[in-house]
Every structure is written in C-alpha cells, then in structure tokens.
Amino acid sequence: MALLVQKYGGTSVGSVERIEAVADRVLKHKQQGDDIVVVVSAMSGETNRLIELAKSVQATPDAREMDVLLSTGEQVTIALLSMALMKRGLLAKSYTGSQVRITTDNAHGKARIQDIDTEAMKSDLAEGNVLVVAGFQGADELGNITTLGRGGSDTTGVALAAALKADECQIYTDVDGVYTTDPRVVDSARRLEKITFEEMLEMASLGSKVLQIRAVEFAGKYQVPLRVLSSFTEGEGTLITTDGEQSMEQPAVSGIAFNRDEAKLTIKGVPDVPGMASKILGSISDANVEVDMIVQNVSIDGTTDFTFTVHRNDFEKASKELHAVAADLGAKEVLQDDKIAKVSIVGVGMRSHAGVASSMFKALAQESINIQLISTSEIKVSVIIDEKYMELAVRALHSAFKLNEPDAGVSEA
Ligand code: ASP
Numbered sequence: 001m002a003l004l005v006q007k008y009g010g011t012s013v014g015s016v017e018r019i020e021a022v023a024d025r026v027l028k029h030k031q032q033g034d035d036i037v038v039v040v041s042a043m044s045g046e047t048n049r050l051i052e053l054a055k056s057v058q059a060t061p062d063a064r065e066m067d068v069l070l071s072t073g074e075q076v077t078i079a080l081l082s083m084a085l086m087k088r089g090l091l092a093k094s095y096t097g098s099q100v101r102i103t104t105d106n107a108h109g110k111a112r113i114q115d116i117d118t119e120a121m122k123s124d125l126a127e128g129n130v131l132v133v134a135g136f137q138g139a140d141e142l143g144n145i146t147t148l149g150r151g152g153s154d155t156t157g158v159a160l161a162a163a164l165k166a167d168e169c170q171i172y173t174d175v176d177g178v179y180t181t182d183p184r185v186v187d188s189a190r191r192l193e194k195i196t197f198e199e200m201l202e203m204a205s206l207g208s209k210v211l212q213i214r215a216v217e218f219a220g221k222y223q224v225p226l227r228v229l230s231s232f233t234e235g236e237g238t239l240i241t242t243d244g245e246q247s248m249e250q251p252a253v254s255g256i257a258f259n260r261d262e263a264k265l266t267i268k269g270v271p272d273v274p275g276m277a278s279k280i281l282g283s284i285s286d287a288n289v290e291v292d293m294i295v296q297n298v299s300i301d302g303t304t305d306f307t308f309t310v311h312r313n314d315f316e317k318a319s320k321e322l323h324a325v326a327a328d329l330g331a332k333e334v335l336q337d338d339k340i341a342k343v344s345i346v347g348v349g350m351r352s353h354a355g356v357a358s359s360m361f362k363a364l365a366q367e368s369i370n371i372q373l374i375s376t377s378e379i380k381v382s383v384i385i386d387e388k389y390m391e392l393a394v395r396a397l398h399s400a401f402k403l404n405e406p407d408a409g410v411s412e413a
Pocket residue numbers: 009010041042047048073135136149150151152153154
C-alpha cells in the first residue's frame with residue numbers, strides 16, 4: 001500500500017467528462033489499496049478567463065482581490081471531483097488551500113509556501129477518505145488567500161507529497177511523459193523512463209514546458225519521486241528521481257531543449273580595464289533585467305567586446321540601457337539581435353563522457369549551422385544560433401546523439 005499524491009492539470013479536469021475520468025482513475029488506485037491525495041488545477045482556460053474578467057473591471061487588479069478571485073477556479077474543481085468520487089462509493093473530502101493550512105508568505109500572486117499542517121489530512125486519510133486539495137493556493141498568517149503563481153498546482157502537489165512523505169507525486173497532464181525532445185519537432189523523440197531532478201530542472205529552464213521549474217526544484221530538495229504521466233492514456237510515464245537511468249551505459253545526453261526566448265546584445269570597443277563588466281552588467285541588472293549567457297572577448301587593441309543574452313521580453317529595456325552605457329564608456333558600437341534561438345543538450349552522463357561538446361559542434365557544422373555563443377555547465381551545453389535553423393539543429397543533434405534509439409541492453413543498477 002502506497003501513499004500517492006496525484007496532481008491533475010487543467011486539461012485533465014477540463015470538462016465534467018474529464019473529471020469523471022479522473023474519478024475512475026482514483027477509484028482504480030484506491031481499489032488497489034493505495035491512499036490518495038488528489039491535487040487539482042482549475043478547469044482549463046478558467047484561470048485565464050478570471051484574469052480577463054478582473055482586468056475588465058480594474059486595469060491593474062488589486063493583488064489581494066486577484067487572489068480571492070483566482071482561487072475560485074480550483075475551488076470549483078475540488079467540489080466537482082469530490083462529488084464524482086462519492087458517486088463511485090468512495091469517501092472523499094475537498095480542501096481549499098487554507099483549509100489544509102498551507103501557510104504562505106503574503107506575496108500575492110507569487111506566494112511561497114512556508115508550512116503545511118498535515119495533521120487533519122493524516123486523520124482523514126486514516127479514515128479512508130480520498131483528499132481532494134485545491135492546487136495553486138494557500139493563505140498567509142492572517143488568513144488572506146494567496147496564490148503561488150501560474151502553474152502553481154504542480155508546486156502544491158510536490159509540497160503536499162513532501163509534507164506527507166508520500167511514496168510518489170504523480171503529475172497527470174496531457175502528455176505521457178518527458179521526451180528526449182519535443183515530438184512536434186522530432187518525430188522519433190522518445191519518452192524517457194527515468195530522468196534525474198538535475199536534468200529535469202535544466203530541461204524545464206531551457207524550454208521544456210512539461211513541469212513547473214519551481215516544482216522540480218522543490219521535489220529535488222525534498223527528494224520526492226515525481227512521475228509525469230498522461231490522464232488520457234495508460235502508461236508508466238517518466239519517473240524523475242535522484243539517480244536517473246543510472247547504469248554503466250548511461251547515455252551521455254538525455255535530452256535536447258530549445259527556445260526562442262532570448263535576445264543577444266553586444267557592446268563593442270569597450271576599454272579593457274577593471275570594472276567594465278560590472279559597469280555594463282550592473283546597469284542592466286539595475287534595470288531589473290536578468291542576464292543569461294555572457295561572453296567577453298580577448299582584447300587586441302586595448303579594447304574588448306562584450307556579448308550577453310537577455311529574455312526577449314526585456315530586449316527593448318536592455319537595449320536602451322546598453323546604448324546609454326555605451327555613450328558613457330565611449331564604446332564603439334552596440335549590436336543587437338532578437339532572431340536567435342538557444343539549443344541545449346542535457347545529460348548527467350556528460351560528466352563521465354569526454355568530447356560531448358565537440359560532438360555537438362560537429363553535428364551542427366555538418367548542417368552548416370553557425371554557432372554564435374556557447375555556454376556549458378557540468379550537465380549541459382547550450383549554443384545560440386540563428387532562429388531560422390533551430391529545428392534543423394534539434395533534429396541533427398537528436399540523431400547525432402542517437403536519442404531515438406531506446407537504450408537497449410542498459411541494465412539498471
Ligand atoms: N490554475 C492555475 C494556472 O492556470 C494553476 C495551475 O493550473 O497550476 O496557472
């Protein structure tokens with residue numbers, strides 16, 4: 001008998017039919033003897049609808065009232081699902097975030113969980129109830145309703161699993177797992193059986209949208225085994241855990257992530273003296289713009305070039321800042337390009353395989369794709385290329401690292 005936290009996202013509870021299907025699935029697990037805590041999102045589209053509704057009344061809606069409004073989405077789902085469970089003869093009980101006593105700070109719209117009281121939940125579980133908890137919400141010390149930020153139900157699921165020491169946190173969604181890359185770009189993309197928290201975190205921050213980044217961080221920190229599965233089909237999904245597909249034959253690369261979220265800025269001909277990086281990037285960060293990749297060139301004539309990337313949404317802002325800094329420092333010129341893409345290979349196996357980066361560069365060269373910037377970490381290599389070639393690059397890398405081939409013969413340690 002296991003204690004499972006099952007989180008169902010918006011599309012999985014998007015209609016009464018879907019809610020009934022969730023109830024059938026919960027019933028099946030319950031009949032197998034498992035204890036189940038269900039966390040649900042609002043029905044798909046509902047949170048967006050509520051946001052629009054708010055904006056039609058107040059252009060910049062009050063943050064506290066916004067949370068009161070948005071938390072209703074999940075409240076609808078917990079009640080409907082509990083009814084569907086009762087109809088099947090199960091004992092079920094719904095909980096809002098504040099009823100569970102998910103205590104958060106008071107940062108409305110992006111609250112962080114501080115504490116979860118598990119006592120009531122444990123005694124309800126012991127009585128045989130299925131608990132149905134509203135995702136995405138909590139309450140601050142004073143009882144004000146708070147929400148955790150978009151996609152926050154994943155975080156609720158993981159946090160409950162951590163607090164209850166559940167055996168697994170299962171995230172049910174509309175895809176049947178984590179893939180080697182986006183199957184819409186590469187037909188032969190393959191579902192991974194297992195992946196590590198570290199890899200998943202990189203995949204998520206680099207553009208794979210399967211899981212909320214914060215939920216993966218949370219799960220890694222508390223070592224909560226996470227499983228991503230589809231609520232539309234049967235299957236094992238992908239298990240995200242500490243050791244991944246650990247074996248002697250650990251493939252060097254587990255997946256390929258990509259995005260068109262960044263833009264590149266270059267300041268040329270900056271005096272090559274101490275303090276320049278801090279002046280340039282300091283002004284960018286003072287403008288509240290986050291910088292991702294940074295490259296500084298060697299100086300040949302006493303000046304140096306400096307290139308960095310920012311989120312595309314911050315492109316205008318960063319460009320304005322950089323032009324001001326350039327005038328200030330007497331730099332030669334500013335170049336900028338927002339038609340770039342970032343493509344990354346990710347895998348804990350890189351640690352023990354030499355030459356992974358050079359295989360990547362070779363595969364790109366064979367397609368005549370020019371690399372503009374490179375950054376590496378222990379478990380990833382990212383390149384910036386012209387966005388025109390993004391899909392070509394992803395396909396070339398997917399086949400260069402043989403990601404379409406199931407790791408036949410790989411034995412699990
Ligand atoms: N309903 C919220 C949202 O749409 C939370 C979630 O679905 O995870 O962002």
